[in-house]
Amino acid sequence: MWYQFYLRACTRNKKVNQKTGMIHGPNTVSIQEKPKGYWRNMFFKEVSGLNMNKWRKRLKRVDPYSGMPSYTEEVLRSLCVTWEIAVTDGRGRQSTFEQFHISFSSTAVFLFWGAVNWPPFNQLTSLELYGVMPVPLHCPAAYRPGWKSLMSKITLKGEHKELCFSDKLVKLLYIGQGVTLGFWQDGGALAFVIVNLHTSRLVERSLQASLCPRTSAEVSALFDDVDPEYGLHGYTAYIELHNTERVIMSARESQLFCRRDQISNGYLPLEVISEGKGCLNAHLVSDVRLPWRTEVLSGNIKDCCMMNLTVWDEAKQPFWCVTAPVVITKADQDVVSYDADGMNVTILYQDSEGKVEIRLRKPRVSNPTVHLIYDEDGMLDYVLPIRDSTQL
Structure with missing residues (x-):
């Protein structure tokens, strides 16, 4: 039965199996000589590859x-x-x-x-x-x-x-x-x-993934024959904090580098955003939360979100990809900044391949907007403070 499914799929795609030579009508003995599940796997492999060239081209x-x-x-x-x-x-x-x-x-x-x-x-x-x-x-x-x-x-x-x-x-x-x-x-x-x-x-x-499992080979830095002591250079990092509803923060920095003398305890530090130069995209909203829901209940976990980190080398190949939940905590020491008002927070993540340290400034809740309500005679009736537009 599975061979018939496989034959029909190959015929629809106008393909001929030149290795087995069985498309043009094999006998029952040759079909049954294959191990159990062979034709079923071949059928699913054939179907899963439909329009493969098309979607690979789009990617x-x-x-x-x-x-x-x-x-x-x-x-x-x-x-x-x-x-x-x-x-x-x-x-x-x-x-x-x-x-x-x-x-x-x-x-x-x-x-x-x-x-x-x-x-x-x-x-x-x-x-x-x-x-x-x-x-x-x-x-x-x-x-x-x-x-x-x-x-x-x-x-x-x-x-x-x-x-x-x-x-x-x-x-x-x-x-x-x-x-x-x-x-x-x-x-x-x-x-x-x-x-x-x-x-x-x-x-x-x-x-x-089941057909072509990908081995986790170690990623090595590209060799620099011009200046081998320069270390890693030409790297780009993209950091994104998000939940199920929106992107909370995103930041991207290119031309990252690390000299050999900066390597410490097996870590290659790549400074994405320095306090001196800053980054216009690194704005953190005040309401950070991770929504959850089941079939009967729902809720929000405050100061928790998902972090996506992508680091790629000068050849535009992904070097390190991270997707994991992170917690936003208050920094141990508040750094005085005259450029932005808010509370200093930190995000820490570490696994077997590396670690991420993020220091951000979380804006404080802004002062309420005051609306003056007048009656028909132009006399002041009452004052209404509104902290959120949804209260309108």
């Missing part, structure tokens, strides 16, 4: 500001790509959950799962993230198969101590690879799952 256009492909969202939506989470317990039983909410930014996609029937978290052993593309078959959507690509697998047994932040209802726990778990404060049961995926090779990872 070649890069946004000069963010350094990422410009049409990632359009390509994913045109291919009807979705994402699923599969959790496995100690007995090997697996539960699958479809995405509950999705939103895009210029450098990442924000995925949310807010189911109410999560298995007990203390019984779970692993969490798997799949990219799913439905197969164009003429059958009801509930029975339509989909091509799944395993993007990441995280072991849940063990200690995870990277608590991000919490409110009165939930607390967040970041477990790596862009996956954040939300737990109820009352009882500690799993409430929701947040996944933040960087758009670097996101289409390929969502469709073909």
